[in-house]
Amino acid sequence: MSEHDHDHDHDHQRTVAPMVDEITDFEVLEIALRELCIEKGIFTAEEHRHFTEFAEQIGPTPAAHLVARAWLDPDFKALALSQPMEASKAVGVDWLEPTGFGTPSDFTAFEILEDTPTVHNVIVCALCSCYPRPILGNSPEWYRTPNYRRRLVRWPRPVLQEFGLTLPDGVTVNVQDSNQKHRFMVMPMRPEGTDDWTEDQLAEIVTRDCLIGVALPKAGVTTNVITDTRPAVHPIK
Template sequence: MAEPPDHNHDHHHPEGAVRLDYYEAMQLAVAELLIEKGIFSADDMRREVEAMQARTPAKGAAVVARAWTDPAFKAALLKNGTAACESLGIEMGPTHLVVVENTPGVHNAVVCTLCSCYPRMLLGPPPDWYKSRPYRSRMVREPRAVLAEFGLRLPDSTVLRVHDSTADMRYLVLPERPAGTTSLSEGALAALVTRDCMIGVAVPKAP
């Protein structure tokens, strides 16, 4: 098990593999024991896996597109992110959402240096790089260099605000609506909003 840091474990077991990974066996054993003890049911577990699969960046993109097209919603979103998302019927669970707005001259980006806090209810589980040692280490110290590695070069005149998600809040970046999109529908606008735009390592582009 001598793997280098940031090694990505894939755990792809081909059909008919005969070896069960140690931690997979632990997961199966713990789940079985908890179900037998009545802590939760197998159905609870299945429903939770399905709910996780249903959480994708499309939810966050829909929130952004609504904010771009409805000024009252945008004001509500910036004031109380959780309540505004719930008003769109999005299940937010225990999440306290803070929405940070990009404006001409201000760019926001999100990191969690201590673990990997992330607005999962709106974006699904985080990508591997968000949880990696390089991103978590460098994003607070040399964020402009990190953004450049993602292909985003900010002019010096732009204020860069990094948000280290250290405690109970979760952060979503509200990107700027690209120029030349006035004729687009809300759905077409949402299609421009990628996950990375809502983390703040990219900006949306007009089609």
């Protein structure tokens, strides 16, 4: 091999593209289905972009305000428990948006489960990962794992303890299994020490995990907590 060929091979090795993670079967299916729908005129690429941006910006804040308002207003609480989709509109969530008719996975029967001194609710989707996205946003990664889905329905108390939630023996744990056409959200009990709080103050302590049922709201534990971070071992200067 000549010196020129050796240099050429060396340059080629330096410019090889880095390896990337292999895409999953679900991602391949999504790409194929999306491109087919666009080709068939079911929706445009612009409409798909608009819906994706809409879906990505949804979070649990409206649900937190719904719970906080229910704690303060008995009439609104009655509305939330009897007509949860109407109560959702009162906190800025219309389950028909942004398409005007909802989506097959989101426009469903929706129910708010009220915790009591003797019953604690927690939601799961044992077969898939069904979740009330229009009002809670995208589900956390752990909610979608087989580890959570399979174990919660069999051993709810030990799983809740792994989240740091230990319930008294006299409290019944109601595991509510979501499905394709039925979504749930938990309305936890109002914690002590919040008697004179405003809706905004109360909403801050109603975290996403409280709304799923793997945590309880506590004064001082808010959605705005800044966690301590460790400095880099070798910081860039």
